[in-house]
Amino acid sequence: MQDSKMIPLVIFLIFLCTCALTPVTGYPSGKVTSACRSMRPDHGHAPQAEPIHSINVDKTIFNPGDRIKVTLSGSRFNGFLVQARDVENLDGSAVGSFALIDERVSQLLTCGGIQNSAVSHTSKERKLQVEFFWIAPANSPKHVQFLATVVEKYKIYWVKIAGPIISQPNTPPIPSKNHSSMIPVVPPSLHKRFSPAGCGSTKFCIRNPVSCDPEHNPKCFFLSFRKDGQSVLVEMSGPGQGYISFALSYDHWMGDDDAYLCVKEDQGVQINPAYIRGRSHPEVSSPDVLRDVAWRLEDGVIQCSFKRNIQIPASKERFDLGGSYYIFLADGDAKDGLLLRHQRQPLMTNRMYNISGFPEDVGGSRSPxxxxxxxxxxxxxxxxxxxxxxxxxxxxxxxxxxxxxxxxxxxxxxxxxxxxxxxxxxxxxxxxxxxxxxxxxxxxxxxxxxxxxxxxxxxxxxxxxxxxxxxxxxxxxxxxxxxxxxxxxxxxxxxxxxxxxxxxxxxxxxxxxxxxxxxxxxxxxxxxxxxxxxxxxxxxxxxxxxxxxx
Structure with missing residues (x-):
């Protein structure tokens, strides 16, 4: 009897060792072109709120063709990514190009089709300061701001640290706007629990136990999809020690699935899309495809919601929500934001469903x-x-x-x-x-x-x-x-x-x-x-x- 209880523990420990050896989406080589737009590493953790690193320049007035020395410094860090962007469009493409001072610690990247428009680390060796030149382009905007993402270690990083603004001579003043803050990284909290109202009439719902109410039953696993124009509003709720997640699959097996994770981290919830290859750890993707994200933690229940376009042609890993899929709903533990193997079988629908089609209210089973x-x-x-x-x-x-x-x-x-x-x-x-x-x-x-x-x-x-x-x-x-x-x-x-x-x-x-x-x-x-x-x-x-x- 005791041996039978030890077997799942042995399997679990083997899985943990496997996960520890599984490569995550980190970039010790600094080849971070996939993060050019968001400047956010796919680490699956919430960025830090208050920056402890700074960007300095040797002059604040520039003309097209000028070389401006840029210095990134602060407490020791492993990785970084620096770009210059138009003050009027900080979410747009990088502008200008960079030139290296020390090729041992920094390298040039091509972002948005612009050669040498970003600079990053060459290794994860810890550093206190890096320097390089920014070269102003001929068609430079009137005002340019430097942005930096700094990684201290896998879980601790800062996204789009705002640096100084430099301007061309005799340009009008910068429009009134707060350019010194970081981009918002923590989704707002939900103010109330999800309601099953509309299940089967206005939205597609999966509930376990069948017909449970997430408003009043803390043990209710609830997942709903409501079509809103060309997008779908997703609401997910369930008891979870570390995370709850759902995945869309072409079959009833884990692997090659479009997944969405709600991971409890500190006092908040990190919401990310991911892709599952085989039985490996989910590969966390950029959250840029999600909007209106929100979460709630109460009495051991994790709740999160977001909107996603029905079609995302640019990403093969994000399935067309107009298709039919098996739907998995899983929960489990997480450590430092990393998902551990679920201790029970995920809830799975008994057939494929079109979540943006005719609204239905269905259940699922954890055992075939x-x-x-x-x-x-x-x-x-x-x-x-x-x-x-x-x-x-x-x-x-x-x-x-x-x-x-x-x-x-x-x-x-x-x-x-x-x-x-x-x-x-x-x-x-x-x-x-x-x-x-x-x-x-x-x-x-x-x-x-x-x-x-x-x-x-x-x-x-x-x-x-x-x-x-x-x-x-x-x-x-x-x-x-x-x-x-x-x-x-x-x-x-x-x-x-x-x-x-x-x-x-x-x-x-x-x-x-x-x-x-x-x-x-x-x-x-x-x-x-x-x-x-x-x-x-x-x-x-x-x-x-x-x-x-x-």
Missing amino acids: LIIKFHGAMMFVAWMTTVSIGVIIARFFKPVWPTSSLFGEKIWFQIHRCLMITTVILTAIAFVLPFIYRGYFSKRAGYHPHLGVTVMILTVLQPVLAVFRPPPQTPRRGIFNWTHWATGTAARIIAVTAMFIGMDLQALDLPDPWDTYTMVGFVLWHVFVDLLLEAHGFCLLKKEYIGLFYV
């Missing part, structure tokens, strides 16, 4: 029906039919010593029917997981290996029975002991496999009641066996005493 049939058949086979069959053969021979049915003794016919039923149920149940997965599961620990052993012993028993010697021959004793040993080994291994299988995610049984139920069945069978053994002993003793006094 075919796996439930597998567990049910194995339970019936090894906790009922085989146990009753053994009891009949062991203790009911004296009850029907001479009665026969179809040419064989009644006890033997009942025993044979029950054992044939066990073989059939075991064989069907054995192939169901292979039909579902299509391969031998490597994540189920010892359970599939024990299952194969049980299947071999189950087939071996009727084969041995075919070659059963006549009752009075010397070989009959060898057969009896072999038959008993094979059957007993199969029962012990089958029960062990069931105890291990109950903890697997795919079955999603209520813990710890599943274990208590199995223990109860095992104890009941042991009690019945002991009771019948005692009863048989008393009968033999009574017969012996009767013979003694005759």
